[in-house]
Structures are given as structure tokens and as C-alpha cells.
Amino acid sequence: MRKCSIDNINDVLKALSEKIPLYLPVDRLDGKATYQKYQEGKVWSNALNTERSAKDFFFPQMENLVEFKTQGKNVEVIDIRDEKQDFIIFGVRACDVKSFEILDRVFLSQPVDTFYKSRREHGIIFSLACSKPNETCFCSVFNIDATAPAGDVTLWKTETEVFFKANTEKGEKILSEIDSLTTECGEETVNEQREKTKKILSKLPLSDLDLTNFGVGKTKALFDSPLWKEMSSTCLGCGTCTFVCPTCQCYDIKEFKVGDKVTRFRCWDSCMYSDFTKMAHGNPRLTQAERFRQRFMHKLVYYPDNNDGLFSCVGCGRCLSKCPISMNIVKVIKRVGGKENE
Amino acid sequence: MQKVSREILVDKAISLLNQGVVKAVFGWRKGEFDYDVTPAVFTTEKDIKENFVFNGFCGANFSKYLVAKTVNFDGKILVFLKSCDTYSFNQLLTEHRFDREKVYAVGIPCDGMADISKVKEIAGDGVSKIDFEGDMMKVTTLYQDEPVEIKLGDVLLERCYNCKSKKHVAYDELIGEDGEVLDSNRFDEVAKLEAMTPDERFAFWQGELSKCLRCNACRDVCPACTCEKCVFDNPNSGVENKAAANSFEEKMFHIIRAFHVAGRCTDCGECSRVCPQNIPLHLLNRKFIKDINQFYGEYQAGEQVGSRAPLVNYTTEDVEPCDVFKGGEENA
Ligand code: SF4
Ligand code: SF4
Ligand code: SF4
Numbered sequence: 135m136r137k138c139s140i141d142n143i144n145d146v147l148k149a150l151s152e153k154i155p156l157y158l159p160v161d162r163l164d165g166k167a168t169y170q171k172y173q174e175g176k177v178w179s180n181a182l183n184t185e186r187s188a189k190d191f192f193f194p195q196m197e198n199l200v201e202f203k204t205q206g207k208n209v210e211v212i213d214i215r216d217e218k219q220d221f222i223i224f225g226v227r228a229c230d231v232k233s234f235e236i237l238d239r240v241f242l243s244q245p246v247d248t249f250y251k252s253r254r255e256h257g258i259i260f261s262l263a264c265s266k267p268n269e270t271c272f273c274s275v276f277n278i279d280a281t282a283p284a285g286d287v288t289l290w291k292t293e294t295e296v297f298f299k300a301n302t303e304k305g306e307k308i309l310s311e312i313d314s315l316t317t318e319c320g321e322e323t324v325n326e327q328r329e330k331t332k333k334i335l336s337k338l339p340l341s342d343l344d345l346t347n348f349g350v351g352k353t354k355a356l357f358d359s360p361l362w363k364e365m366s367s368t369c370l371g372c373g374t375c376t377f378v379c380p381t382c383q384c385y386d387i388k389e390f391k392v393g394d395k396v397t398r399f400r401c402w403d404s405c406m407y408s409d410f411t412k413m414a415h416g417n418p419r420l421t422q423a424e425r426f427r428q429r430f431m432h433k434l435v436y437y438p439d440n441n442d443g444l445f446s447c448v449g450c451g452r453c454l455s456k457c458p459i460s461m462n463i464v465k466v467i468k469r470v471g472g473k474e475n476e
Numbered sequence: 477m478q479k480v481s482r483e484i485l486v487d488k489a490i491s492l493l494n495q496g497v498v499k500a501v502f503g504w505r506k507g508e509f510d511y512d513v514t515p516a517v518f519t520t521e522k523d524i525k526e527n528f529v530f531n532g533f534c535g536a537n538f539s540k541y542l543v544a545k546t547v548n549f550d551g552k553i554l555v556f557l558k559s560c561d562t563y564s565f566n567q568l569l570t571e572h573r574f575d576r577e578k579v580y581a582v583g584i585p586c587d588g589m590a591d592i593s594k595v596k597e598i599a600g601d602g603v604s605k606i607d608f609e610g611d612m613m614k615v616t617t618l619y620q621d622e623p624v625e626i627k628l629g630d631v632l633l634e635r636c637y638n639c640k641s642k643k644h645v646a647y648d649e650l651i652g653e654d655g656e657v658l659d660s661n662r663f664d665e666v667a668k669l670e671a672m673t674p675d676e677r678f679a680f681w682q683g684e685l686s687k688c689l690r691c692n693a694c695r696d697v698c699p700a701c702t703c704e705k706c707v708f709d710n711p712n713s714g715v716e717n718k719a720a721a722n723s724f725e726e727k728m729f730h731i732i733r734a735f736h737v738a739g740r741c742t743d744c745g746e747c748s749r750v751c752p753q754n755i756p757l758h759l760l761n762r763k764f765i766k767d768i769n770q771f772y773g774e775y776q777a778g779e780q781v782g783s784r785a786p787l788v789n790y791t792t793e794d795v796e797p798c799d800v801f802k803g804g805e806e807n808a
């Protein structure tokens with residue numbers, strides 16, 4: 135393990151970003167943190183997490199796939215792929231790091247999504263351990279250790295120091311390149327912080343969420359619950375929950391035409407939308423209750439069914455703080471999975 | 477603490493339900509914390525007793541929900557309306573968007589609603605409990621030994637900070653005393669934007685609108701946006717877009733929406749309240765309201781059912797279009 139003084143973190147960021155473009159959480163004018171590209175003057179945010187999740191780096195909201203140019207009867211296909219450059223994401227929390235594993239299972243299984251794969255291969259992840267979790271956090275419910283996130287390098291931040299630990303070859307290589315800015319150290323301070331944080335985590339208000347009624351094989355028991363209709367009755371169908379969610383992975387492919395040029399792009403889609411998965415015969419989910427059910431059943435039952443029991447929620451709490459009507463996965467877990475539904 | 481207590485609303489809801497006056501009740505349902513209140517439909521006395529809340533986090537305006545909920549509903553629905561909500565209610569009636577006969581509206585006084593993100597800016601993260609005492613809140617967090625005391629007036633939603641009216645313009649029954657239309661400062665921020673150069677203004681909106689996720693929450697919550705199929709959702713419209721393909725499209729959605737609600741927007745503030753990216757959408761709408769007031773005389777959408785909005789009316793006194801244009805020039 136290596137460390138540097140917090141006063142020198144800018145030197146580290148500068149040194150890293152001179153080699154590879156680096157993105158880190160920076161406070162926006164309204165005080166909310168978002169990932170921004172490092173350049174002199176950008177200050178690493180102290181916020182617990184970013185407004186939008188880190189999935190944007192591998193699965194951006196909008197990406198152009200290919201272009202066509204038409205001339206008479208000829209169609210020229212233009213390769214515009216640009217996801218071939220290495221980049222560093224600095225300060226990713228444990229929940230978001232876990233979300234990459236969930237996305238990998240979708241995009242890297244056959245047929246492999248080569249856009250996603252290429253970005254994943256070029257991304258270097260510096261994760262950051264939590265020490266002040268929020269009341270909306272419930273990562274521990276999904277067995278995520280917020281005090282020791284995975285990633286190529288793990289970071290711990292205290293009031294005075296930043297600690298670095300490499301977990302992969304990629305991580306070791308990049309840390310060795312900034313050797314002169316860090317010093318070798320023991321793990322005592324980090325372990326102390328971890329113990330303290332673990333105590334806080336165990337006492338968080340949502341740490342006792344009970345998932346026993348969800349997971350593999352629970353479709354039949356939950357699908358027809360009357361609560362879907364009741365709980366979705368004021369859902370706006372806005373899809374905010376799906377857009378801020380680090381594990382939501384649905385997209386649509388569309389074309390944008392200007393003159394003789396056609397750009398084929400993909401953009402995020404949302405199961406909460408009325409035209410989601412619209413087919414020739416129409417939309418398979420006619421009511422908001424069915425769409426609402428889809429979102430939560432996918433996270434808590436269908437995905438686990440197809441992925442060895444792994445839930446596709448990481449407890450980041452974004453949908454809790456962002457839903458305009460304050461409806462969210464925790465309320466669903468408590469009511470649909472609770473006594474009311476037995 | 478609001479002037480009217482939860483108990484009064486609960487008693488009202490239960491008595492109207494038990495008397496058979498209404499068959500369902502729109503109310504705020506308690507959440508996991510004290511601030512994550514969900515708008516909900518209640519149909520049983522038990523559910524109301526256990527889960528109905530009324531506190532400083534009941535910003536949600538139920539008016540728009542009436543459009544969908546009254547269709548095919550057999551009987552009346554009780555809805556509680558804060559003064560600002562009653563303007564949306566009237567505007568929807570003006571546009572014939574729901575059947576008035578199916579609604580029992582109870583006006584309730586409001587001291588302003590809080591914005592949890594402002595509370596967290598002061599108290600910090602980890603808010604585990606909020607107790608209301610008079611116009612103060614005691615905010616208990618995971619990280620401070622003592623609760624943090626915050627004045628409701630310091631953490632109000634933008635629209636409440638600039639409340640335009642404490643008067644209820646629609647109700648079947650009113651709880652408490654009615655208030656007055658207020659002199660608000662709601663156009664101050666618009667004036668600031670007008671004072672900018674066009675380039676500065678462009679940069680301001682570019683910066684704000686580029687944050688947009690296109691979740692459409694602003695549109696979905698807007699009581700003036702009640703088209704059955706929005707053009708932006710309709711694959712057959714040719715302009716459907718789920719994400720902005722370029723920076724032109726980024727602005728297009730907002731400009732079109734602002735124009736579409738111009739003259740019908742009551743300035744209810746829901747769009748800015750729900751935007752997950754904190755985009756000050758109210759400034760777009762208020763610019764239209766300010767201009768309409770300036771060019772066509774004071775007009776408040778929703779003040780009266782059936783009023784003819786200046787933009788869909790014609791009088792010989794109407795301002796000439798070229799003067800409207802000059803109005804823009806002067807500001808440039
Ligand atoms: S659950 Fe909330 S965020 Fe998700 S679509 Fe419904 S209203 Fe929007
Ligand atoms: S469902 Fe909500 S809490 Fe779970 S990962 Fe998605 S945004 Fe986070
Ligand atoms: S609510 Fe905000 S982020 Fe969503 S579409 Fe409207 S402006 Fe954009």
C-alpha cells in the first residue's frame with residue numbers, strides 16, 4: 135500500500151492525467167458532483183457520490199454507432215468508432231464498481247457488445263472506499279463492501295491522506311508510474327477507517343432490508359401482486375429512476391438524418407416508457423403498472439434468475455433521492471416482499 | 477409544522493369516505509424517512525390512519541393526476557389542494573381535462589414546502605429524522621451529535637420561496653382561513669437573465685440544458701402537459717427523441733415545451749421541483765408570463781375557470797407583433 139498527503143493529490147491527478155485522460159467527481163455550480171475531465175483547477179469533490187452514475191463511461195446515454203452517406207444509388211458506410219483510447223475514472227464508489235460486473239454480464243455475454251467491450255478494456259478504475267455513507271445507502275444488503283471496493287486501484291481518503299492499493303496488473307503498472315509522488319506505508323490507518331465505517335454501515339436505516347422473498351424462482355409468487363398497481367398509481371413514467379441507475383441497461387437504436395447523411399445511434403431507453411420495446415403489434419406492456427413491475431422484477435427476480443442469483447441493484451440510493459414522487463426499490467422490497475403480500 | 481395538522485386532514489378524509497361522499501382519497505403517503513413522501517390514492521380508513529402524512533414535504537400537486545384518475549372512475553375522489561395547486565386545478569378545468577363532478581376538492585392552507593436538498597446542504601448527509609416544531613425543523617443526522625435546527629423559511633422549494641398566492645381559487649370546502657394573492661419576487665431572476673447579453677444568455681441556457689437527461693419528468697409532472705401522446709414520445713411524429721442527438725435537440729425539447737405551455741402555465745413550480753438535474757425550468761416559463769403581462773396586461777392562468785388566455789384571444793388593443801419584437805430588442 136502507498137500513500138500521499140491530501141495536499142499533494144493535485145500533483146498525483148496532474149501526473150496521471152498527463153499520461154491518460156482522467157475523469158473525477160467535481161462539484162457543479164449547483165453543488166452536485168458530476169464526473170468531469172481533469173485539468174488544472176478542477177477540485178476532487180467531497181460528495182459521497184455523483185448525481186449520474188459511472189455507467190456513463192462504458193454505456194453512454196447516447197453514442198453514434200455508424201454513419202451512412204447516400205449518393206444516388208450508392209450508400210457509403212462510414213466507421214466512426216472512437217472508443218479506442220485509455221481513460222481513468224477516479225473515485226468510483228463500491229456500488230458503482232459493482233454495477234460494472236452487472237453490466238458486464240449483459241454486454242459481454244454472447245453476442246458481445248463490442249462498443250461496451252472496447253470501453254471496458256480501455257477504462258482504468260480507481261475506486262474509492264466510503265467513510266460517510268448516506269441514509270439512502272443499502273449496498274451492504276447486496277454484500278458489497280463499501281470499505282474496500284474492487285477496481286484496478288482502491289483509494290481510501292482521510293482528512294489528511296490518500297491511500298492507494300493496486301488490485302490488478304493494470305493498477306500496479308499505473309501506480310508504479312507515480313511512485314515518486316507516493317510513499318510506501320502500512321495498512322493501519324486504512325484498517326481503522328474500515329472498522330469505523332463498518333459500524334456505521336451496520337446501523338444505516340436501510341441495512342436491514344430483507345430480500346428473502348426475491349431472487350431466483352420468485353416470478354410466480356410476485357407477478358400477480360395487487361401492489362404493483364397500487365404502488366405505480368402515481369408513477370409519472372418519467373424514467374428518472376432508470377436513467378440515474380448504475381445497472382439499468384436498456385437501450386434503443388435510432389437514426390438521425392440530415393441531408394444525405396444518416397447517423398445511426400443508440401440511446402438509453404426505459405421500461406417506464408410507453409413506447410419501450412414497441413413492436414409491430416404495439417407495446418407488450420400496456421399500463422404503467424406493468425411497466426413499473428418490469429423495472430423491479432427485472433432487478434430483483436429476472437436478472438437473478440439468469441445470473442446465478444445476483445441481484446441487479448447495488449443499493450446506491452440514487453433512485454431514492456431522484457424519483458419525483460419518492461417511489462423506489464426500497465419501498466417495493468418492503469411492501470411487495472413483505473407481510474402485506476403474503 | 478403546517479398550520480393545518482395531519483389529524484385534521486385524516487379526520488376529514490375518513491369522514492368523507494365513511495359518509496360515502498367520496499370513494500377514494502388523494503393524499504401523501506409516508507415513506508422510509510420523514511421527507512420521502514409519495515403522492516398516493518387511499519381507499520380505506522385503515523390505510524389512511526396508518527399511512528397518510530402531512531408535513532413540510534408535501535409539495536406534490538395532485539391536480540394533474542385527476543385527468544387520468546377520474547376517467548372510468550365510478551364516484552368522487554377527494555383531493556387536497558394547496559393554494560398554488562388550485563390554479564392548476566382551474567386551468568385543467570378550463571381545458572376540459574377532467575370531470576369536475578367526479579372531484580371533491582378540499583382547500584388547505586400551506587406555510588410553504590421544504591426542499592430536502594436544501595435541508596441537506598445545511599444539515600449534511602445522513603438525514604435520519606426530521607421533527608417539525610412551529611416553523612422550525614430539527615434535523616437528526618448520522619454524523620452530528622445534536623439535531624440541527626433549521627428554519628422552514630430557509631429551505632423552501634423555489635416556488636414557495638416566491639409564493640404567488642395563498643388564496644385558493646377553487647374548492648368545495650376550505651379548511652382554515654383563506655389567504656391573499658401575494659406580491660412575489662418571482663420575476664427578479666427573469667430580469668437578471670434579460671439584463672444579460674444574448675451571448676451570455678445563450679451560454680447560461682446552454683450550460684443548464686446540457687445537463688438535461690431527457691427523463692421528461694418536467695413534462696410528465698406538468699399540469700399543462702396533458703396531451704395523450706406527446707410528440708416527443710410518438711415514433712410516428714418524426715421528432716420523437718429519447719435522448720438529444722445533438723446540442724440543437726438538447727434545446728429544442730425545452731423551447732417547444734415552453735411555447736406549448738405559454739399562457740397556460742400557472743407557474744405551479746412542479747417542473748423545477750422534480751428535475752433531477754436541478755435545471756431552473758421555471759425561468760423559461762416565467763419569462764413568458766412576464767412578457768404576456770407586459771404586452772397584454774396582467775394575466776394569471778388558472779385564476780378563473782374559462783378565462784381566455786391572451787395568446788388564444790384577439791382584441792383590437794392587442795400589441796402589434798413588431799412591438800413584441802422590439803420588446804425583445806430593448807432587452808438585448
Ligand atoms: S418510479 Fe419515479 S422516477 Fe421511476 S418512472 Fe416512476 S415517477 Fe419516474
Ligand atoms: S435500483 Fe436504485 S438503488 Fe438500486 S442500483 Fe438502481 S438507482 Fe441504485
Ligand atoms: S426533468 Fe430535468 S432532466 Fe428531465 S427532461 Fe426535464 S429538464 Fe431534462
Ligand code: SF4
Nearest residue numbers: 698741743744745747
Ligand atoms: S410548466 Fe412548470 S410551472 Fe408551468 S404549469 Fe407546467 S409544471 Fe407548472
